[in-house]
Amino acid sequence: MTQSLLLFPHNVLEFRDAAFFDLVGQFCGEDIVEYLQLLRVRSVRSLLDVNDIFLPLQQDYVELAIVKKKLAFCRSDGSCIIKIGIQHDVDKLLNSLRNTSINNGQMTTAVTDENDLIIPFEILQQYPFLKGLINFFITSSQNSHSTDKPFLHYFLENFLSNLTVAESRYRYNEQVLDFAVCLSILAGHNAYEFLRINMPGALPSLITIQAKLSKAGFRALEGEFRYDDMNKYMNEINSKFAFCSEDCTSTLRRIVYDVRSNSFIGFTPPLDENGMPHIKYFRTNSIEDLKSWFEEKEMSHLLNLHMIQPICINNQISPSFALAAYGTNGKYTALDIIRRWYTIFEESSSRGIRIVGYSTDTDPKYLLAMKLVSGFFGVLINNPKSKHSSLLKVAVPTSWSWFYLPREQLFLFMQDATHVCTKLRNRLLQSSAIMMMGENVISIDYLLQLIESQSKFKHNLVKSDICPRDKQNYRSCEKLCAALEYLKEISGSDATVVYINIIRCVIIAFIDTSTTTSDRIYHACHHKTQRNSKQSTMQPEKITKQQIEEQVDRAFNDAFNLLVPLGIKQVLTQSIDVTMKQVSGHIYNHLNKSSTKADFLISTSIDEKNVQSDSDSEGSITEEDE
Secondary structure, rough: OOOOOOOOOOOHOOOOHHHHHHHHHHHHOOOHHHHHHHHHOOOOOHHHOOOOOHHHHHHOOOHHHHHHHHHHHEEOOEEEEEEEHHHHHHHHHHHHHHHHHHHHHHHOOOOOOHHHHOOHHHHHHHHOOHHHHHHHHHHHHHHHOOEEEOOHHHHHHHHHHHHHHHHHOOOOOOOHHHHHHHHHHOOOOHHHHHHHOOOOOOOHHHHHHHHHHHHOOOOOOOOOOOOHHHHHHHHOOOOOOEEEOOOOOOOOOOOOEEOOOEEOOOOOOEEEOOEEEEOOOOOOOOOHHHHHHHHHHEEOEEEEEEEEEEEEEHHHHOEEEEEEEEEEEEOOOOHHHHHHHHHHHHHOOOOOOEEEEEEEEOOOHHHHHHHHHHHHOOEOOOOOHHOOOOEEOOOOOOOOOOOOOOEEEEEEEOOHHHHHHEEEEEHHHHHOOOEOOEEEEEHHHHHHHHHOOOOOOOOOOOOOHHHOOOOOOHHHHHHHHHHHHOOOOOOOOHHHHHHHHHHHHHHHHHHOOOOOOOHHHHHHOOOOOOOOOOOOOHHHHOOOHHHHHHHHHHHHHHHHHHHHHHOOOHHHHHHOOOHHHHHHHHHHHHHHHOEEEOOOOOOOOOOOOOOOOOOOOOOHHOOOOO
């Protein structure tokens, strides 16, 4: 007579501990449960792996004496026989479980050791990558310490475990979570989501990543300047000096609700008297307020980001720190920028961190702010820097007529050299911009003529290199500079050659890391076609004032000779002597006539109507440029 089989839940083979003992108690009784607990059999798979579950009862074990009397009849010679009802219930349970295992393709009755597990040939033939996967884990276990496994080991282990469960039960270990955070930051949300959707179970959702960052304290509120976090980071890397950079980038216009701040993000937060954005400004419980904001307030189309770059000892480079970020519409003044810089400086100083200077791109508002604060042909009345005792003082000789910057500065300024190069390139490529040096025109036409008349193997230029649409193509700047020798062969291109030389000198002086200190001074002061073959081997701290003067004199003479074909000699000799001192005085007087004056305490003390934002966005290209 065929024994009927028991019906189980679909996941019965995964039962263990309480679920397993409940199952056994239901079909075999509590005496069998007590027996299995003594044997430490705690799961369905363990039960199926045991060949004879009652074999231990044939021996006289003290620990099993009580349960043995419940399950078996004992003879005088010490042997025993399992009670028929108990044997029947256990056999029926085992047969039913084995049948379930067979139906699921997971037969484990014959597997008494993990080394006995055999993958069917048909499976390996259908999925040959399993061989490589097994070999990888074997090699990984042999070559790595148990606490020093490669990331790929954790990634595959996590990925494969998630493949066998429902999406709601996906779990991720710390190694995968850390990797996901880095990937989302470096690749961006769109690229990260593309990978995650096409690899289900491999990477956590962006919500999980944001939760991890929030838990670690890495998520800032809009407009919040994280001075305390910055101080903590600077202490960790043992640095007390830093440069602060500020720049805007385009962003999508949309309004979102931030749960952490209980406010709406996407509107342009107003600036306070210190040029700082109001935090949590757009908070309300009224739908009418929200409706009026949508009708009256302007949405942010730019994201303003403040970064801190630590200056470490021994020229070590440490990762930068995100101080703050907030939306803006770009409608702020140079005085707003100045007040914001002073606020950041004071807050940092109160925590023992010296902001050495500020760096931005070539936006006219920031250039004007730099001129006013530094006193470079600009006067800032009631300038707070006069109250500080920590002024940077430079002992510049009075004989340096070409050095126009005041000798005392509270902080220094740097322009993003890459931006300077691309801005100069963009101005060259704009058809609406007409630039001249003397009687010579600076024009893109000479570059087009070079591309059409000479082989690409010489100049390495293509028409896409002079396309005005790609406004951030720094590689194009390098290629234009490399083609200078061949551009000189084009008749009438003298002014264009000088203009591109300016770009080349910016690259050599401020971008090329292999440039020596003396060469940086030389190329920062003039434009020259060939780089000096005699490279200085002096260390920066050993360069003297005399050596600086020699480099500047050489730069002036070479720059003058470069401009001779443009008629510079005839122009200068009509009014002044052609000496560096005379030329410097002439330039100083000319620039001083157009110097700017503003009052730090009066917001309307400066006229910025003609100061236009020099945006890098595609929208700034005119139809003419197309």
